[in-house]
Amino acid sequence: MKGRPDEDRVTQEALLGFLPVLAGERLYGFADALLLLSGYCIATWSYTQGAYLATLVGFRQLVVGAFFGAIFMLCLYQLPVLLSVRYGIDIWIWLRAVFGGRGVMGMTVVILFINYPWYAVCAQLFASSMGRLAGLLGLDLPGAAQPLLGLSCVVLGTLLALRGPKSMGVVNRVLVPLLLAVGVLVVLVGVRAVPFSVIWNYRPAGGNGFAYLMSVEANFALPCPHRTTPIFSTPWRRGSGPPNSSSPPRPCGAKQIRRGYEKSQPYGWLFFPAKRPARRQAFLHKRSITPRCR
Amino acid sequence: MGKARTTWKQLLEEEAEARISRMEAPGYPFPRRFSRGDWLVWALVTAGSLLLLLLGAGL
Numbered sequence: 001m002k003g004r005p006d007e008d009r010v011t012q013e014a015l016l017g018f019l020p021v022l023a024g025e026r027l028y029g030f031a032d033a034l035l036l037l038s039g040y041c042i043a044t045w046s047y048t049q050g051a052y053l054a055t056l057v058g059f060r061q062l063v064v065g066a067f068f069g070a071i072f073m074l075c076l077y078q079l080p081v082l083l084s085v086r087y088g089i090d091i092w093i094w095l096r097a098v099f100g101g102r103g104v105m106g107m108t109v110v111i112l113f114i115n116y117p118w119y120a121v122c123a124q125l126f127a128s129s130m131g132r133l134a135g136l137l138g139l140d141l142p143g144a145a146q147p148l149l150g151l152s153c154v155v156l157g158t159l160l161a162l163r164g165p166k167s168m169g170v171v172n173r174v175l176v177p178l179l180l181a182v183g184v185l186v187v188l189v190g191v192r193a194v195p196f197s198v199i200w201n202y203r204p205a206g207g208n209g210f211a212y213l214m215s216v217e218a219n220f221a222l223p224c225p226h227r228t229t230p231i232f233s234t235p236w237r238r239g240s241g242p243p244n245s246s247s248p249p250r251p252c253g254a255k256q257i258r259r260g261y262e263k264s265q266p267y268g269w270l271f272f273p274a275k276r277p278a279r280r281q282a283f284l285h286k287r288s289i290t291p292r293c294r
Numbered sequence: 295m296g297k298a299r300t301t302w303k304q305l306l307e308e309e310a311e312a313r314i315s316r317m318e319a320p321g322y323p324f325p326r327r328f329s330r331g332d333w334l335v336w337a338l339v340t341a342g343s344l345l346l347l348l349l350g351a352g353l
Contacts, residue, residue, distance in 0.1 A: 058353070
């Protein structure tokens with residue numbers, strides 16, 4: 001940040017920090033969100049997941065478990081995200097209402113650590129895919145190439161992320177349609193190779209109720225990394241203003257109100273410098289936002 | 295160093311104030327409240343998905 005003009009720093013603070021982002025400053029729209037989510041859904045590791053599920057259940061149960069298992073789980077634990085998206089507040093800030101400031105910091109660190117194995121899986125998938133492509137081209141890569149390819153995946157991803165959200169948006173607009181095309185191609189190849197009636201009636205050996213349960217559990221686990229991936233929260237940072245409370249506020253005393261601002265209304269300090277409580281109070285009053293007590 | 299930090303902090307505060315003023319201006323496009331209808335859609339989708347999951351066990 002050293003040597004950067006203050007205006008740039010302010011813009012940076014608005015995009016990635018805590019300044020309120022105005023409605024006209026939004027980076028991503030519906031198309032970007034759709035592309036990003038589609039990218040998650042059709043990412044290459046989904047094929048790994050599908051192959052695993054096919055060992056547990058038949059096609060019909062797999063489709064039901066994959067779609068409705070994921071939708072059910074997403075509805076439950078993405079609810080805070082739905083609300084923060086609606087009101088244009090980063091999930092990190094929004095969840096201060098639940099965890100408090102320090103709690104969010106702790107959760108952030110935990111989530112970052114939880115994601116490391118996930119990144120390792122993605123890097124490994126990239127390395128093995130590149131290895132297979134090289135094999136198809138007649139190149140016999142040595143065993144040492146596998147970790148190097150995985151590392152190159154991490155380095156490339158990091159460099160891309162460092163270029164900022166705008167670059168990520170551009171990359172998504174190119175890569176996700178390509179991934180979608182690959183998905184369509186895979187379906188066409190699969191249906192041409194095996195008659196659809198065989199796919200429809202397929203049942204794995206040993207499939208039973210417990211296997212279905214395991215497949216549903218696997219589908220519950222599948223969307224979890226989405227929730228914890230930082231980029232999942234940033235595209236919807238609209239900064240369109242503080243939220244109206246979605247549940248009826250309870251009356252509370254002055255001391256509780258003060259505490260309530262800090263603990264249950266994260267946008268309290270998001271939008272208002274701490275030294276301006278009067279203006280904060282007036283603003284919330286004007287917007288009919290009553291701080292809630294715990 | 296300390297002075298630069300103070301200036302930066304002051305700049306941020308001024309910027310925050312300016313943005314708040316714009317948000318307070320009439321006609322600013324605030325997001326619509328998460329309405330009863332939104333909650334209903336959420337509940338129906340959740341319950342419907344759970345029901346279909348349970349029915350899937352019989353397939």
